[in-house]
Each structure stands twice: as C-alpha cells, then as structure tokens.
Amino acid sequence: MSLHDAEARRLYDQAAQLAGIGAWECELATEQLTWTGGVYDLFGLPRGSALHRPSIVDLYTNDSRAEMEQLRGTMIRSGKGFVLDARILTAGGTSRWMRLSADITHQQGRPWRIYGAKQDVTGEKQMWQGLRQLAYxxxxxxxxxxxxxxxxxxxxxxxxxxxxxxxxxxxxxxxxxxxxxxxxxxxxxxxxxxxxxxxxxxxxxxxxxxxxxxxxxxxxxxxxxxxxxxxxxxxxxxxxxxxxxxxxxxxxxxxxxxxxxxxxxxxxxxxxxxxxxxxxxxxxxxxxxxxxxxxxxxxxxxxxxxxxxxxxxxxxxxxxxxx
Incomplete structure (x- = not known):
C-alpha cells in the first residue's frame, strides 16, 4: 500500500468512526460475516471477535428482526437492495438504532454475497422523537x-x-x-x-x-x-x-x-x-x-x-x- 493509499485509508477510518458507520458483508453459501471495526463498535463487541450470524440476529429487537429478515429474503429473490432503520440491543444491553443499508452481488447468475453499511443513528432518532413530542x-x-x-x-x-x-x-x-x-x-x-x-x-x-x-x-x-x-x-x-x-x-x-x-x-x-x-x-x-x-x-x-x-x-x- 502506497503512502497516499495509507493516508486515504486513515482519513476514511476517522470519518467512519466519527459518523458511527461501518461496512459488512455476508457470504450466502456459508453465512460467514465480515465486519469492519465500526460495526463491532455499534454492536458492542470486541473488534475482531468471531461472528455467528444467529447470535448477531438475536441482538435485533423482535419487530426489527422480523422486518430485516423479510427484506433480506426479498432482496435475495429480487436482487434489489434496501435500507432499514432497525433497533438493536448491544452485547452490553444498551438500546441503539441502526441504519442498515444492504445490496447483493451475483456470481454466475446466482446470489452470492450481500453487503452494505451499518450506522449508529440513535442520536438522530432521539432528536426526531423529541421534536415529535414537542409537536404532539x-x-x-x-x-x-x-x-x-x-x-x-x-x-x-x-x-x-x-x-x-x-x-x-x-x-x-x-x-x-x-x-x-x-x-x-x-x-x-x-x-x-x-x-x-x-x-x-x-x-x-x-x-x-x-x-x-x-x-x-x-x-x-x-x-x-x-x-x-x-x-x-x-x-x-x-x-x-x-x-x-x-x-x-x-x-x-x-x-x-x-x-x-x-x-x-x-x-x-x-x-x-x-x-x-x-x-x-x-x-x-x-x-x-x-x-x-x-x-x-x-x-x-x-x-x-x-x-x-x-x-x-x-x-x-x-x-x-x-x-
């Protein structure tokens, strides 16, 4: 990696951390997850720790989990991505709102990997909730x-x-x-x-x-x-x-x-x-x-x-x- 590439990566990592955002990927055949550090932080898990999809899905609240799985299945069938604001509980039990962006890639005409970004939008949700409370x-x-x-x-x-x-x-x-x-x-x-x-x-x-x-x-x-x-x-x-x-x-x-x-x-x-x-x-x-x-x-x-x-x-x- 060149010095220029290293500097660009450093700047990107700083911006991602500031925005509370991270990237993720899931191989459909094995359901193997790959996360960047921002997603680990969002879920309250040690960076680099082993990831087991069923355990991660359990961290979604019931309503968010059901909606996410439905949208995921539709995306795999249709090839169209989605964006969902989901509520999760971190490994430490803290409630957070996460904006999940997802898309899909194909190999030889078949769904192969899904990928996207996950961003902590808890502060944004709290702000809108406060404004709604004032309005209503x-x-x-x-x-x-x-x-x-x-x-x-x-x-x-x-x-x-x-x-x-x-x-x-x-x-x-x-x-x-x-x-x-x-x-x-x-x-x-x-x-x-x-x-x-x-x-x-x-x-x-x-x-x-x-x-x-x-x-x-x-x-x-x-x-x-x-x-x-x-x-x-x-x-x-x-x-x-x-x-x-x-x-x-x-x-x-x-x-x-x-x-x-x-x-x-x-x-x-x-x-x-x-x-x-x-x-x-x-x-x-x-x-x-x-x-x-x-x-x-x-x-x-x-x-x-x-x-x-x-x-x-x-x-x-x-x-x-x-x-």
Missing part, C-alpha cells in the same frame, strides 16, 4: 395535544367487527373554569389543569389516548371488552375524581367537570368529525342539564332541567347518526 404533546399538562388526539381518532376509523371490544369517545369540560382564572389568576387555573390531567391518567390508565384539546377541554378514547356498563362505570369514576377540590397555595379550589360521550360500535366505520360532533353534543347536554354530570349521546334525558328543550335537538342528531 401539551406543554402544560404533558398529555397529548389536539393534533395527536385527532391522529389517534383517525386511526380508529373502524372498531373490530368481532364484537370483542366496545369503545367510547368522551369530551370533558371543566365547569365554571373562567372564574378561577379571573379571581385567582392563571397560575391557579394552570394548577387545576395539571391536577385534572394527573387524575385522568391515574383513573383511566387503560385509555387509548387522553388529551388536552383546548383551554379547559380534554378528550379521551377508551375501549373495553367488558361492555358498556364497564365503560360508563369508568367514566363515572373519572367524573367523581374530577369533582374533588384542588389545593393551591394553601387554599382549596372547588372544581367539577361535565362529560359527553359517544359510543364507538364494533364493525362500524367511524367518521372522526361526526364522532367528535356527537360527543360535543352530549357534552352540551351535560352542561345544560346542571353540570358535574355524564351524558351519553342519544340517551334520553330524565328529569334534568331543560329536558324538553333538548329532546328536539337530540332527535335531529339521532336521525343524522342513523343516516
């Missing part, structure tokens, strides 16, 4: 925000058709929240919102999503195989804990909430906008009926103030739902 979480309460909730709701367009699970979309609005901000200040109001978030998370820990979607309005998606009585019981539990006073700066602040909910039925296609409108209608009924209560969309009103005035509106909404 409410900074005051730590709950999901409206954007995250609407994305989750869109994914739940259809409940399972086998009837094993029922769901509910519920909207929660604090009663008479504005006077708290007006009389005690926004610091007191913010503490009430934080306490509401903590209580919802503790009481409805099995909810698919709990979000703050506006000033003093929260939303949640909950599913259960135990049927509607169980879901309603859980929502009533939430109503009860939200009626407990909040302690702030040595004083007790009285709070309560109203909840409007709509059913998400098995096997039915759910329009997110319609489901939100139904839950919002039920919330309106709950607040107009005296607050600090739960109302289910489409259920008859029994003895609540203003019941007669509500029946016509509910009839219209039920007709829309059936259409």
């Amino acid at each position: 979480s409410d900074p005051l309460t730590g709950l999901a925000n409206r954007r995250a909730f609407e994305a989750q709701l869109s994914e739940l367009r259809r409940m399972p058709a086998d009837g094993t699970a029922l769901g509910a979309l519920a909207l929660i609005d604090l009663d008479m929240f504005k006077p708290i901000n007006d009389h005690l200040g926004h610091a007191a109001g913010d503490e009430c919102l934080r306490q509401v978030a903590l209580r919802l998370e503790a009481t409805l820990s099995d909810a698919l999503t709990i979000a703050r979607i506006g000033g003093d309005e929260f939303a949640l998606l909950i599913c259960s195989t135990a049927g509607w009585p169980h879901i309603l019981h859980r929502l009533n539990q939430a109503l009860a804990v939200l009626s407990r006073p909040v302690t702030w700066n040595g004083r007790s602040i009285e709070i309560s909430a109203s909840i409007g909910a709509t059913m998400l039925l098995p096997g039915r296609h759910h329009d997110p906008d319609r489901s939100l409108a139904e839950a919002d209608s039920a919330l309106y009924v709950a607040k107009a009926s005296g607050r600090n209560r739960l109302h289910l969309f489409g259920e008859p009103l029994q003895g609540h103030p203003g019941a007669d005035a509500m029946h016509g509106a509910l009839a219209d909404i039920r007709a829309l739902r059936a259409g």
Whole structure:
C-alpha cells in the first residue's frame, strides 16, 4: 500500500468512526460475516471477535428482526437492495438504532454475497422523537395535544367487527373554569389543569389516548371488552375524581367537570368529525342539564332541567347518526 493509499485509508477510518458507520458483508453459501471495526463498535463487541450470524440476529429487537429478515429474503429473490432503520440491543444491553443499508452481488447468475453499511443513528432518532413530542404533546399538562388526539381518532376509523371490544369517545369540560382564572389568576387555573390531567391518567390508565384539546377541554378514547356498563362505570369514576377540590397555595379550589360521550360500535366505520360532533353534543347536554354530570349521546334525558328543550335537538342528531 502506497503512502497516499495509507493516508486515504486513515482519513476514511476517522470519518467512519466519527459518523458511527461501518461496512459488512455476508457470504450466502456459508453465512460467514465480515465486519469492519465500526460495526463491532455499534454492536458492542470486541473488534475482531468471531461472528455467528444467529447470535448477531438475536441482538435485533423482535419487530426489527422480523422486518430485516423479510427484506433480506426479498432482496435475495429480487436482487434489489434496501435500507432499514432497525433497533438493536448491544452485547452490553444498551438500546441503539441502526441504519442498515444492504445490496447483493451475483456470481454466475446466482446470489452470492450481500453487503452494505451499518450506522449508529440513535442520536438522530432521539432528536426526531423529541421534536415529535414537542409537536404532539401539551406543554402544560404533558398529555397529548389536539393534533395527536385527532391522529389517534383517525386511526380508529373502524372498531373490530368481532364484537370483542366496545369503545367510547368522551369530551370533558371543566365547569365554571373562567372564574378561577379571573379571581385567582392563571397560575391557579394552570394548577387545576395539571391536577385534572394527573387524575385522568391515574383513573383511566387503560385509555387509548387522553388529551388536552383546548383551554379547559380534554378528550379521551377508551375501549373495553367488558361492555358498556364497564365503560360508563369508568367514566363515572373519572367524573367523581374530577369533582374533588384542588389545593393551591394553601387554599382549596372547588372544581367539577361535565362529560359527553359517544359510543364507538364494533364493525362500524367511524367518521372522526361526526364522532367528535356527537360527543360535543352530549357534552352540551351535560352542561345544560346542571353540570358535574355524564351524558351519553342519544340517551334520553330524565328529569334534568331543560329536558324538553333538548329532546328536539337530540332527535335531529339521532336521525343524522342513523343516516
């Protein structure tokens, strides 16, 4: 090797180490692996140590392993390479993200070797995860925000058709929240919102999503195989804990909430906008009926103030739902 080649190799090795990247190769007939130092470092193995492919594959997490093996098989059959971000556990048990680039060479028309690069992209993944958290979480309460909730709701367009699970979309609005901000200040109001978030998370820990979607309005998606009585019981539990006073700066602040909910039925296609409108209608009924209560969309009103005035509106909404 000439002096120029040695210098170029030194520069390449420095750049590869800085980028957390290494090269790899696998002979298909024997499954013999060859790695450069960067790949050993990525997997937390001593450089130059013996490589046994099944043992290396075991260091992939289950989902990443299944996806990698599927892409590998497709590449061998089709001759087309791939790039995959895979999660691995190093030999020392550290979780890392690895960008795996792979391609294939042939000899006499048959697949012969696969090769490529492996790069540590853990820092990149953590950065994007942090940005995603900023974009999809409410900074005051730590709950999901409206954007995250609407994305989750869109994914739940259809409940399972086998009837094993029922769901509910519920909207929660604090009663008479504005006077708290007006009389005690926004610091007191913010503490009430934080306490509401903590209580919802503790009481409805099995909810698919709990979000703050506006000033003093929260939303949640909950599913259960135990049927509607169980879901309603859980929502009533939430109503009860939200009626407990909040302690702030040595004083007790009285709070309560109203909840409007709509059913998400098995096997039915759910329009997110319609489901939100139904839950919002039920919330309106709950607040107009005296607050600090739960109302289910489409259920008859029994003895609540203003019941007669509500029946016509509910009839219209039920007709829309059936259409």
